[in-house]
């Protein structure tokens with residue numbers, strides 16, 4: 492399978508704090524990679540580096556063999572191809588659900604209003620939010636907001652979707668509806684990198700699991716390898732905490 496994203500010797504420092512140490516990873520088309528690990532292990536920072544919301548201190552991030560850290564790299568185009576879904580949805584509060592899904596299409600992709608609306612309706616249908624197109628974010632629940640945020644990301648025709656703890660800000664009863672949509676996308680072959688504390692999703696939906704510990708990827712394997720047969724004591728301890 493074609494490699495879409497490759498990370499080589501990535502480091503990130505905040506001041507003197509070395510948060511990512513020599514990260515190496517590769518993601519191929521169609522993979523669903525979950526990144527798990529304790530709080531503060533660097534999961535979100537790694538994901539944010541992939542979208543250059545954080546600037547790596549050193550190393551390389553290759554998107555289809557092109558280093559995104561090069562000066563001449565077209566970051567704007569890249570961000571349409573590598574979409575991000577945030578913990579806190581990041582919707583425009585004063586815009587409707589439909590407008591939230593059409594704005595970037597019109598502004599960034601220069602899609603016509605009617606085409607942008609048609610695509611928005613298609614993806615809002617997919618996330619089962621079609622009946623809320625005229626609602627404002629304040630009028631819908633957290634789970635519904637996150638589903639709109641996913642539809643908005645899909646409207647840009649991304650090649651990869653990054654999810655940064657997409658269910659962490661939700662009330663427990665809304666987690667399932669968001670995970671269901673993500674599972675549907677995974678089944679349809681969307682390439683996804685998901686930072687999550689949802690171990691059932693990591694175990695049942697992802698094709699590969701990265702366990703991060705203190706700024707490094709300590710284990711990288713199939714869900715079977717990581718959850719049934721972890722090699723490292725720290726992975727075992729972490730998973731034990733989740734099983735309670």
Ligand SMILES: Nc1ncnc2c1ncn2[C@@H]1O[C@H](COP(=O)(O)OP(=O)(O)OP(=O)(O)O)[C@@H](O)[C@H]1O
Pocket residue numbers: 505510528529530531532533534535536537
């Ligand atoms: N903007 C920032 N400035 C300074 N330090 C930061 C910044 N962002 C993250 N850090 C530090 O980097 C470390 C890793 O944080 P990160 O959010 O990547 O961890 P995480 O594994 O995603 O944790 P969690 O599961 O709690 O979200 C932490 O020590 C954090 O304090």
